[in-house]
Amino acid sequence: MASAAAATGLFVLLGILLPAAAAAVPDVALHRHRLGASLHLAASSSPNASDSPTTFFEVDRPIRPPRGSVGPCSTLLLSSSFGATYGRPPVTAAYAPPVCLRGGSLALAVLEWSADCRGRQFDRIFGVWLSGAELLRSCTAEPRPNGILWSVERDVTRYATLLSQPGEIAVYLGNLVDKTYTGVYNVNLTLHLYFHAAPPPQPQHLQKADLIVPISRSLPLNDGQWFAIQNATDVQSKKLAIPSKTYRAVLEVFVSFHSNDEFWYTNPPNDYIQANNLSGVPGNGAFREVLVRVDGDVVGAVWPFTVIYTGGVNPLLWRPITGIGSFNLPTYDIDITPFLGKLLDSKEHDFGFSVTNALDVWYVDANLHLWLDPKSAKTTGSLISYDTSSMDLNVNSEFSGLDGKFLTSANRQISATGWVKSSYGEVTTTFYQRFGYENSNVYRKNGTVQIVNQTIDAKSGVFAKDASAVLLSEEVHEVFPLYVYTGTSDQVGDEYTLVSVVKLGINDKKISGGKLGFSYSSLRNAQSGRGSMRVKKNLVVGGLGQTHQMYKYVGTDGCYFRDVTSKNYTILFDHSGDSCSKGSYSGTKFSSTKLKDQSARRKLLVNKLHRTEKI
Template sequence: MASPTAAAAAAPSHRFLLLLFLALLLAPFASAAAPHRHRLPSRHLASLNASAPPTTYFEVDRPIRPPLGSIGPCSTLLLSHSFGATYGRPPVTAAYAPPECLAAARTRGGSLALAVLEWSADCRGRQFDRIFGVWLSGAELLRSCTAEPRATGILWSVSRDVTRNAALLAEPGEVAVYLGNIVDQTYTGVYHVNLTLHLYFHPAPPPLSQQADLIVPISRSLPLNDGQWFAIQNATDVQSKSLAIPSNTYRAVLEVFVSFHGSDEFWYTNPPDEYIEANNISNLPGNGSFREVVVRVDGQVVGAVWPFTVIYTGGINPLLWRPITGIGSFNLPTYDIDITPFLGKLLDGKEHNFGFSVTNALDVWYIDANLHLWLDHKSKKTVGSLVIYDAPPLALGVKSGFSGLDGKFLTNASRHVSATGWVKSSFGEVTTTFYQRFSYANSNVFTTNGTVQVVNQTIDAKSGIFVKDASAVLLSEEVHKVFPLYIYTGTSDQVGDEYSLVSLVKLGVNDKMVSGGKLGFSYRSLRNAQSARDTMRVKKNLVVGGLGNTHQVYKYMGTDGCYFRDVSSRNYTIISDKSDGSCSKRSPSGSDRFSLQ
């Protein structure tokens, strides 16, 4: 856990913009810090009419639709709590008992079709954004960020499909929520939260169950005065947990939760250490702009996560994310690593070590995982072997050139991991191949004596799984994700302790998946593009005025349906909003271009 840091003074004109970010605008991690030292509270918000209706904040995402023919919802309130002075205190917990409708459906021969975890909250006053997590029996179900409130109040909700955790939902346990918040005379916002589980059912069992039979948490155990995630504080820090898996396991998938905070909240903007040392700059994160999460089992690399660049609701410029929040900020993505090829080494009944590290990490990264296991109920023991394994070291290169506070840093990286192994169970001998291929490019440029910074970055991640037995291909699936990011920031018009900050942010997710084989065919295609710009006036570390504009285009097509939305906002107000849930050839706007306009 990092120590708290006092609020920094406004950066003088000779310091470059990134220092301004890290001294004024970034929010440190909520669960391991005192009041945020980096973001700028908004002075003008306190003077608004407190009797006006609250504003609804939202992250653009496609609605979660119950499967055709399903019955429901059966809804259960899991927890209701007001998170005020909760920083450094134990998570809020509540006993969990499987809803009666779940057992009743099984008695009638039905099955779970969909499980949705809904977080709904409201807040009024002044507060920073806070990271929070929801765990059930130690397995994380939701990682999210709170919205920053205003004097008139805000509302928001997050819905997450947690159907893959069906085995967990069927057993008694304990719900734990950690949201580290601080309330004092300045930061008055209390987060009032309801956590609800909605279940939908098929009237009959599905022909094939896609959910795991057992979910094993790879996280810290209660009691804690923090979240159940591991806190990784530097590049040499390795956090791990040892556990034994059932001897009749025939498939295993790691679902990894990742979030970055404190000095690494904006890791993609960090210059190399040599730039910081040459300019004798203190209190500025360095170690360059590349980060990756490396996952190991017994010290052997089994996969990696190159994370999407989530910008939290107070990030870069808080006026950009009101009421449309950044992609992934309310519902942080998770990352799957199929470790089935390695099962031959794990089926000996002994404990094995699952570890996480972050390349070039600064304080702090929160990481944990859920191990999803499929069990062979017709045998007591499966056997297997790893037959092909290839995981060369990370390829990382940095080209630097700078003079004083102006400079350009080009960073490129690539990694490849692949493994093939077989497992013999009552289903026969099945061979599984899993691979990952990553590439990364980042251009980080400082100009105008360091007062302007431009970051242009692309993360390209490909993964695939190929499963076959002696007679047929059971599954062939490929996923390709591209994360583009562009950030422009500049300061100007500084007079004493007052200045203007101009921000332009473009980020997106391009995601394609094709799956086929004996189990059927499916595909998805998502283009989710967001652009935001703002001019903000700052005086004495307070936002005293500004104008924020955000535009987002979301287009999803898949075998499970389609969804389109084109929405724009300006300073808390939605000025245009078009959506369509059909699979028509043309979207309402006729375009899904990734545009800054």
């Protein structure tokens, strides 16, 4: 049996990595784990309330309107302050389509969230919904006495059909204000629209969806419209019927993890916790997957990117550069077109979500994007093949007391092929997913040091063809590397030092072709931070955080890079720019007259990128 001192050391190590969403709960036992909200730096570095606010930001590729488009046409959708909003209904506002949408050919729609806050506050998760369909999932920045500013922009062009109809905007940001946590989030939500001078031709498979059906909870609520998944056996679902003239269907899934699973990738298995009498430490191991089911059958999975919120690990790492994905959480597409043959019967079908090994709590919902045939009263279809091999999960461990190692690996494959017949002809669609996962979770120095090395490897593809041609061919390969080191030292009574190192990133490659032509992109987004905090009575009384980020995007639609470093609210270095322009790469021009063969163009681009993409 481990000693009480050793158990306390591990509890502090894991407890400091606890929750964003649960911080909203008015419970002192939870508050003691949210050190970022209670941050007190030395007087020499603390700002005065009269100083200029600090601007926080997430490094991302700027959203630029297409060449030749006109705009923006901007509309303020909602303006509100979020103070004591935990457990209360979302803030709502009636939505009327902007006048400029009438008759215009939409080129780009951008949803902008801009906010400010002053004082002291936790990081809070929030969501934005239009008529029940989620448009944005995000985390707030943590304020300081002189105030902070931040904004988030998300491309919402794919929701064009939703934006063209009257509805209701709903925003849930569960915040708690008292004598200690004083920060109130003041928010403006704005929609910016850009339009084509003349609508470009597009094959029907690449046009925006004709209908978007939310798979979320309906108002009225005293929470967000997401489903809350609380454990490994919890399945949240919604029944709906889809139009009988649907010929394509894609699920867009929103996922975020909080409370005992905010840092699921650091969790030890339950048997380790029980063996060492570590009551209160999150468990169930370090593997999670979100499963998506239709009528009980698995149609796809999400192995999520490990978003670290603005109060996570060491809050000073994310000031003012926030963690990758924390201001604009990624979504995940699952093409369920192969299953349409089972869904075109005008009956209700059950769309459900679960999370393998889940602890309380995961927030999950989805938008179902549907393409409708205006010339058919009813489309028909059939599932040709379907394979969802059981997930292979292995956990090996070697321990002596609190010290040792867990090695976790997993893989899964999902694929489906089906045909749908409409006025566009008979189209056969294949969708596949292949996942790989490795996690090394090491404890040292009697449980006071934890080192996590993890890699998620996800591949997916969609292929749609008719009797004469390939209509759509798209493949995506994403790799999510993660390294987290945390160690406590100098513990005397209720005071100790926490040292942390975090490295995370996204390596993303996309390649697509079909009737519209060929496109390719590669993203390498790498973030590395290190710092230390002095903690006393669960308050951070001093600390240091430094973060470096390198972002590099290369594609047939242009390039962008940014190299930036910050230290304790101060930007030390920031260099960004366009490394190429559309139609060129590394100085090589691709002429449509000289390079008519699409496969040759594809091969040349890919080969050049493989030689030069490392950062």
